[in-house]
Amino acid sequence: MSRTIEVLPDKAALVARAEDLICDRITQTLSQQDYCTLALAGGSTPKPLYGALARRDLPWTKLHIFWGDERYVPPTHPDSNENMARTAWLNHVPIPPANIHPMPTQGGDPQTDADGHEGQLREFFQTSPGTLPKFDIILLGMGDDGHTASLFPHTAALGVGDRLITVGNKDGQPRLTFTVPLLNQAKLILFLVAGASKQTALNAVFAPTGDPQQYPSRLIQPQGEALWLLDEAAATGVINR
Ligand code: 6PG
Numbered sequence: 001m002s003r004t005i006e007v008l009p010d011k012a013a014l015v016a017r018a019e020d021l022i023c024d025r026i027t028q029t030l031s032q033q034d035y036c037t038l039a040l041a042g043g044s045t046p047k048p049l050y051g052a053l054a055r056r057d058l059p060w061t062k063l064h065i066f067w068g069d070e071r072y073v074p075p076t077h078p079d080s081n082e083n084m085a086r087t088a089w090l091n092h093v094p095i096p097p098a099n100i101h102p103m104p105t106q107g108g109d110p111q112t113d114a115d116g117h118e119g120q121l122r123e124f125f126q127t128s129p130g131t132l133p134k135f136d137i138i139l140l141g142m143g144d145d146g147h148t149a150s151l152f153p154h155t156a157a158l159g160v161g162d163r164l165i166t167v168g169n170k171d172g173q174p175r176l177t178f179t180v181p182l183l184n185q186a187k188l189i190l191f192l193v194a195g196a197s198k199q200t201a202l203n204a205v206f207a208p209t210g211d212p213q214q215y216p217s218r219l220i221q222p223q224g225e226a227l228w229l230l231d232e233a234a235a236t237g238v239i240n241r
Contacts, residue, residue, distance in 0.1 A: 003226045005206075007235040011045070011194040014231045018192055019052045021227070022137060025188060029136045030062055039066040039178065041139040041149070042081030045192045049139075050089035060095040064124070068138055069150035069168065069177040070103035072110050080105075103165075103176045110167040110174040117176065118165045132164065134224075138178070138186040142193045146201035146215030150177035154213050180219045187224040191217075198234040206240040 008014040022038070029036040040046065067081050075082045082102040090100060101120060104113040125133035140148045150168030151157050157177055160166040164182045168175040183189065193202065204215040212218040220226065235241055 003221075003228065005228045005230060005235075005241045007230050007232060007241065009232055011048075011231050011233075014192060014194055014229050015049045015052060018046075018049050018139075018190060018229055019056070021190060021229075022049075022053065022139075023056055023058065025137055026058060026063065029187075030059060035062045035064055037064045037066065037133075037136045039068045039135050039138040039186075040081065040085050041068055041141045041192065042070070042084060043141040043143075045141050045194050046139055047084060047088050049192070050085050054089040054092040058093070060093055061099070063095060064099045064101065065090065065095070066101045066121075066135070067103050068140060068183070069175055070105055071150075072105050072113075072174040072176065074106055075102060105176065110176060114163075114165040114167050114176050118163060121164050132182055132185040135182075135186045136188065138183060138189045138222075140183075140189055140191050140217075140220065142191060142198060142201060142205070142217050144197045144201055146205055146217050148191075148217045148220060149183065150175035151180065151216040151219070153216060158213060158216055158219065183220055184222045186222045189220060189222045189224070189226045191220075191226070191228040193228065193234045194231040196233045196236065198230075199237050202230070202234060202238045203240070206238060208240065 026036045070081050071079045073079050103117050107113040142148050155169045157166050157168040160179045166179050168177040204210050205217045
C-alpha cells in the first residue's frame with residue numbers, strides 16, 4: 001500500500017484537485033477497460049465536488065456509480081447520501097439510470113438490505129465466492145472521530161472480514177457500509193478531509209502506531225493507492241504528513 005498526502009490551500013482547491021484527479025483516473029481506467037466503477041462518499045465535504053463533476057463532460061455510459069456507505073433512510077430523506085449525490089450531480093447529467101447502484105435502504109431490515117446489496121455487487125462484478133470486487137475509485141471522508149464510510153469507533157462493523165457490505169452503527173442509527181476488506185481492495189482510495197476539526201484524528205491516523213478501533217481510518221490501507229487530499233486547515237499541526 002502506498003499512501004500519498006497532498007495539502008491544498010483551502011477546501012475549494014481541494015475540491016478542484018479531487019475533480020481533476022477523478023476525471024483523469026476515469027480516462028486512464030477507460031483506456032484499459034470498458035467501464036469505470038466509482039464509489040461515492042457522503043457527508044458535506046464531497047458535495048461541491050459532485051456539483052463540479054456535474055459540469056464535466058464525462059463518458060457517462062461507461063461510468064458506474066456506487067456508494068461506500070448509506071444512512072438507513074429512504075432515498076428521499078434529507079440525510080440520504082444517495083439523495084445528496086443525485087441532487088448535486090447525477091440528476092443533472094445523462095448517466096444511464098442502470099449505471100447508478102444505490103444501497104437499498106427500504107427493505108425494513110438493515111442486514112437483509114446489506115446482504116441484498118452484497119448480491120448486487122457480486123452480480124455486477126461477477127466475482128466468485130472468496131474473491132472481492134476491486135473498485136476503480138472509492139471516495140472517502142473522515143469524521144472528526146477518525147471514522148470513515150460508516151465504520152465508527154469500537155463498532156462490530158470494524159471486524160467484519162467475510163462480507164462486502166455490513167451494517168454500521170452511528171449512535172444507535174443503522175447504516176450500510178463497505179467493509180474494510182472491500183475498501184482495501186480498491187485500486188484507488190481518495191480521502192477528502194477538510195477543516196481544523198480533523199487535525200486530531202489525522203494525527204492519530206497517520207501516527208506510526210495507534211488504535212484502529214479508536215481511529216478506524218487507520219484500517220484503510222488499500223492494495224492500490226491511498227491518496228489523502230487535505231486542506232491546510234486540516235493539515236496544520238499534523239506531524240506525520
Ligand atoms: C457519511 C460519510 C461519512 C463522512 C464523514 C466526513 O455518510 O456521513 O460517508 O463517513 O465521509 O463523516 O464527513 P464530512 O465530509 O461532512 O466531514
